Amino acid sequence: MKVPPEITYRNVDKTNALDALVKEKIAKLEQVCDYISSCHIVIEKIHDRPRSGSPYRVRIDMTVPPGHELVAESNPPDVNQYPPLEAVIRDAFHAATRQLRELARQQRESDKSRTNDSAQQTTALVIKLFPEQGYGFLKTLDGEEVYFHRNSVLHDDFDRLEIGTGVHCFVELGEEGLQASTVKIVDKPGVGAGKAEQTIVKPPLGWQE
Structure with missing residues (x-):
């Protein structure tokens, strides 16, 4: 305990x-x-x-x-x-x-x-960021809140993340709850992250931060 x-x-x-x-x-x-x-x-x-x-x-x-x-x-x-x-x-x-x-x-x-579904990626949106501490939280499209660390973001793209950025990731149950790994920004290469009109992932109807 x-x-x-x-x-x-x-x-x-x-x-x-x-x-x-x-x-x-x-x-x-x-x-x-x-x-x-x-x-x-x-x-x-x-x-x-x-x-x-x-x-x-x-x-x-x-x-x-x-x-x-x-x-x-x-x-x-x-x-x-x-x-x-x-x-x-x-x-x-x-x-x-x-x-x-x-x-x-x-x-x-x-x-x-x-x-069993580990071969399938999960789509999520960034809802909280703590840049100085190096971590943040995602919300999947089915409403689950997921922790992620700077080291889990591919291509050292943590600093590109903003609230609302769409990502693909794998979600697993860790010691402190749900956590994401292999977090990949789904914006097109070279496009600034977090722009709502440029984000491929759109939140579902009724989605809130």
Whole structure:
């Protein structure tokens, strides 16, 4: 996990047993998905004497690259009269595990699809540039935002890029999310990049930066 998990106890006494249980469950989450960006767990007592259901609530907030936010929560209703806190914790982590497995499955299928289509280039437009830092962002015509580095631009053409420049590139899933490689300007040779009337690639209807 890139950022150490945050565990917050509210109106609940933190014990070694609870702490060990939570850390055990976090480790199992990382077995399902080993690139979780952050994880915040809140364990709280929301009622002293509820008429029904559990007095405890456990909420797990996770972020997973490239920009997924997952939330799992457990606050058993009256069908589970006063379950122990440990059971509520296990239930919340069980829900979080299901979500992570589904997301990991979707990402694997997406990655596999990109691998199968690797012979085909993607068309994109430059939407953000940071010349001094040497990187920028593209938006593909299907709306995905993709990071690229100066070194990924062919023919040392990074300095020719402007907002709105059309390019061809390959897109892959990196450690920080989608990233582009083999970025090639599609303007005609010798023409200044970024001129809307000279750009071969036209944005789709309704496209916005």
